[in-house]
Amino acid sequence: MPLRPGRCYRHFSGPAYTRKEYIPGVPMPKITKFTMGNVNGNYDYELRLVALEKGQIRHNALEAARVLALKQLTNKTGSDQNFALIVLKYPHHVIRENKMMAFAGADRLQDGMRLSFGKPIGTAARIERLGDIIMIAKVKKEHLEIAKKAFEAAASKIPLKTKIDIVPIPKEAVVQ
Incomplete structure (x- = not known):
């Protein structure tokens, strides 16, 4: 059965x-890597993908946003050593679906809303506060525009309204 659209699970x-020890058959989240690139590098700017509304982000939407941002950053900067990309949200919440039959005569085979709790079909990350940070990218000054475009593309994969904050990283004072 195909996936329902993201609008079905956004709110x-x-x-x-979340208690997976009591829930049988929870599928694994598609997103597996949360830290990519060179996290120990010396960077000038930090870009933050910030949620502007409350909601849920399904695990496949998080993975799609991560893959798109990573691919654009890697291809345009030349190497994965020129940036650090970190996904901060983890899909803890288990999403359920009461599957319904949609063909002629289905009313005789199905119980309708009786016992309609649903079976687990995936996981989602909850955004419970306005201004929660979804992803962070750290880049040097020459790659700032590339990272901004990568985050704009990644934001299109997320079902919530987002904005991109650019924060300069302060240089550490040299003590002599």
Whole structure:
């Protein structure tokens, strides 16, 4: 069965459904790498992808945004040693779906809303506060525009309104 659109899972109500030890059959999140590039490098700017509204981001949307940003940064900067990309949100919340049949005569085979709790179909990261940071990229000054374009492309994969904050990283004072 194909995935439902992201708008079906964007908003949430109620507590998070996260106790995986009690939930049978939770699929693994698609996103596996959260830190990419050279995290120990000396960088001038930090770009932050910030959420402007509350909601949920499915694991496949997080992975799509990560892959797109990583590919653009790697291809345009020349190497993965010229930046650091960190995904801060982890998909803890288990998403359920009550699968419905959609063909002629399905009403005789299905129970409708009786026992409609649903089966786990994936996971999502919850954005519970405005201004939560989803991803961070650290770059040098010459790669700032490239990183900004990569984050704009990655933001298109995320189902919430976002903005990009650019924060200069202060240089450490040299003590002699």
